[in-house]
Ligand SMILES: [Fe+2]
């Protein structure tokens with residue numbers, strides 16, 4: 001449980017908090033979660049050309065809770081099977097290796113990374129935003145004939161530094177018996193999460209392009225995968241907050257990715273499917 005600071009506990013100045021976080025970040029003192037074994041094996045297997053569906057089913061069978069969740073998701077509206085899927089083998093052959101890989105990664109990350117003691121609502125919102133970004137990033141990659149697998153992983157993990165930092169700040173509060181001003185906390189998380197996310201991507205040995213996409217997704221000069229993640233981030237925000245898409249087509253990321261207004265229109269038309277995916281994983 002997150003220790004609730006005493007009402008009179010002093011507030012830690014934001015510079016002191018930033019210095020502490022930067023020091024922990026720079027010295028590699030922030031504990032990075034380990035990629036669960038099953039997820040690592042599914043990722044490795046599904047990216048191999050000779051991956052057989054039997055191999056994939058065998059790996060998943062070793063983790064009953066993952067297998068159970070996999071079946072639930074395979075039967076959700078997002079994948080709308082015509083006939084109810086009742087076995088893992090059926091799920092794997094119906095959805096295919098790359099979708100199974102995506103689902104395994106989402107399930108693993110949800111339990112390992114998108115978890116902060118005492119901050120359930122906040123982290124749930126980050127998780128929903130991350131799933132939406134992953135699905136939109138995949139659609140953008142399809143439009144641009146880029147790698148949909150990499151786009152999904154990049155989108156899912158682009159803000160992964162956020163829950164890790166919220167956890168770290170909670171630990172600092174607990175250790176120093178201080179409180180942290182929520183607005184300053186959010187500003188610091190905004191500032192530092194991309195760098196921390198990139199460290200996690202490196203630790204998990206994700207492809208360098210994915211690591212760079214996570215690191216640079218707020219960089220206005222970013223191109224390629226990072227720029228696509230940045231656009232997916234903006235569209236996911238519109239979908240989840242039900243705000244008007246407004247002049248989304250005018251975003252610099254749209255021009256940088258050489259997308260046409262019709263492409264943006266087609267992405268925005270995927271809203272329902274994206275929200276169904278978020279619902280399935282949530
Ligand atoms: Fe971000």
Ligand SMILES: [Fe+2]
Pocket residue numbers: 129133158159233
């Ligand atoms: Fe984001």
